[in-house]
Amino acid sequence: MGDPALSRRGFLAASAAAGLGMTALSACGGDSDGGSSGTTTIEWWNISTTQPTKDVWAALAKRFEAQNPKVKIKIVQLENDAYKSKMTALTASGKLPDIFHTWGGGVLRQQVDAGLVEDLTDRTKGWGDALLSVARQPYLIDDKAYGVPFDIGMIGFWYNKALFKQAGVSAPPTTWSGFLDAVRKLKAAGITPLALAGKEKWPGMYYWAYLAMRTAGVDALGKAGDAKDFTGDGFVQAGQHLQDLVDLQPFQKGFLGAAYSSPTGQAAAVGNGKAAMELMGQWAPVVEADAGKGLGTGLGFFPFPAVEGGKGVITEVFGGGGGHALRKGAPQAAVDFLKFFASAATDTELVDKTGVLPVVPAAESAIKDPNIKAVQAQLKAATGFQLYLDQAYAPALGQEVNDSVAALIAGSKSPQQVTESITKIAKEEQ
Structure with missing residues (x-):
């Protein structure tokens, strides 16, 4: 996963x-x-x-x-x-x-x-x-x-249709600014917008990876891995966009200690209707039903939104x-x-x-x-594909991506520091 x-x-x-x-x-x-x-x-x-x-x-x-x-x-x-x-x-x-x-x-x-x-x-x-x-x-x-x-498969947003309707979110957002607006509407309606397994780190990496694809383009992640340099503007911007989301405090209470598939974890929060969305792979409906009640036909799916002004497009997908x-x-x-x-x-x-x-x-x-x-x-219409970063890169570098992004989400690293930390490990692996 x-x-x-x-x-x-x-x-x-x-x-x-x-x-x-x-x-x-x-x-x-x-x-x-x-x-x-x-x-x-x-x-x-x-x-x-x-x-x-x-x-x-x-x-x-x-x-x-x-x-x-x-x-x-x-x-x-x-x-x-x-x-x-x-x-x-x-x-x-x-x-x-x-x-x-x-x-x-x-x-x-x-x-x-x-x-x-x-x-x-x-x-x-x-x-x-x-x-x-x-x-x-x-x-x-x-x-x-x-x-x-x-x-x-691919990673995308799984969402609770009833909670979207309750918050007045009429349709899944297709842009990052629209996504942040949806998060604000859900919060205003007293609904937890997103569930995240902060303890396991890899689910948080999905946000940064997709934002990097949307800002710098799908080929940028491969090129950065080859060049051992992740300090480009597109990667810093990815972290800034993620910081904008984190600043809205969109995740469930106690998310930093939450696992993915436990009865009190990320999947269960969505499956039990306690959070409106999760960014996860095609296995999400099965795990939501296994860890919680599951939403059945009340569950929907939409691709990660495009970032205005970015080099990437919504048809470029991330997964494996x-x-x-x-x-x-x-x-x-x-x-x-x-x-x-x-x-x-x-x-x-x-x-x-x-x-x-x-x-x-x-x-x-x-x-x-x-x-x-x-x-x-979505997969059949994909115009680009990027493998999970913690598998696409050598193990130590993949681990550092997960760790650094987790630190940003937890508030202990800046977007710039994330790119510097990842670059440092990439160069050490030469």
């Missing part, structure tokens, strides 16, 4: 914090059972710990095993942050699971550069190339494929999806499983039962939720 990845410098600390012993570190890697049956065991590490996805994925693994009697899929499922901590430690150990969840970008590049990830370019020819182009982009490194997507990569030297059975997972039949089931957006064009007809259809329409 785009939350922070730990830096290389935190490998040992992450290992200790996650309670990783050498048993866990040496448990990765498929091999024969050593018996006469010649069964190959494939370890599949993923983050699908919530329902209904957990059971759907387990059933898919059983179906693959039935079709491939000599293969056993061993599933290891961890929550998002725990998964990232353990994968950081495993990367340091030099041995990754056979099949593992990835968001692509800079984190995957670091694993590729360490020689730990299988090049799938030739092994996925034909079926891999047929997947949705925008979904494949985060896993392409130097024009080679190192991962296969199973989901794609999930994918799978293989460890270097993974057996052919692991490739076969990725092909099975990326088939039209599997993707249609995933769209129908778990609410993901399709990466196989033939599965698009399975979308039924009107809000997911709205997200899909």
Whole structure:
């Protein structure tokens, strides 16, 4: 979901914090059972710990095993942050699971550069190339494929239609000034405009990233990462626009200590009608219903507004999806499983039962939720795409973006200081 990845410098600390012993570190890697049956065991590490996805994925693994009697899929499922901590430690150990969840970008590049990830370019020819182009982009490194997507999506505003109506906000805003006006109207009506998981930092990063895209343009974030310089006017302006929002005190009480998916967190605040909006990905409706009551048809979606005078446009989107990569030297059975997972039949089931957006064009007809259809329409009309910053950049830089933006929201850093802090870490990584 785009939350922070730990830096290389935190490998040992992450290992200790996650309670990783050498048993866990040496448990990765498929091999024969050593018996006469010649069964190959494939370890599949993923983050699908919530329902209904957990059971759907387990059933898919059983179906693959039935079709491939000599293969056993061993599933290891961890929550998002725990998964990232353990994968950081495993990367340091030099041995990754056979099949593992990835968001692509800079984190995957670091694993590729360490020689730990299988090049799938030739092994996925034909079926891999047929997947949705925008979904494949985060896993392409130097024009080679190192991962296969199973989901794609974008960040946008999810809003409570009834609370908007109550506050006299007649339509979702399309400009930043209009958005700030909507926030003021909601506050004037005694409604909390926005829910934010300040404790987890990554949800706040979404605001700065989108504002940077809207002021400096979608290509600016990539160029700044390459140049190791985020001090340009567009990035400072992004922070100033975010400061204008923070000054309105739009977030729920206690937001700095709030988690994302807990019963008292960001998603629940929206799902229970305690806040009018959240800036979140396509998974938001499911999490709102899981953590709170959920809004059903009372929930709406709109893209991040345009900033007047900025170089970016409202059709440039920010987000990402999930994918799978293989460890270097993974057996052919692991490739076969990725092909099975990326088939039209599997993707249609995933769209129908778990609410993901399709990466196989033939599965698009399975979308039924009107809000997911709205997200899909925005993605298909997108004129530019930017991956989550804490995945697009190397881990330490992504972490610094999250930390610095969180400091701005908390009132301890200025817009200028945010760009200077991010630039400092970018230069240290050279």
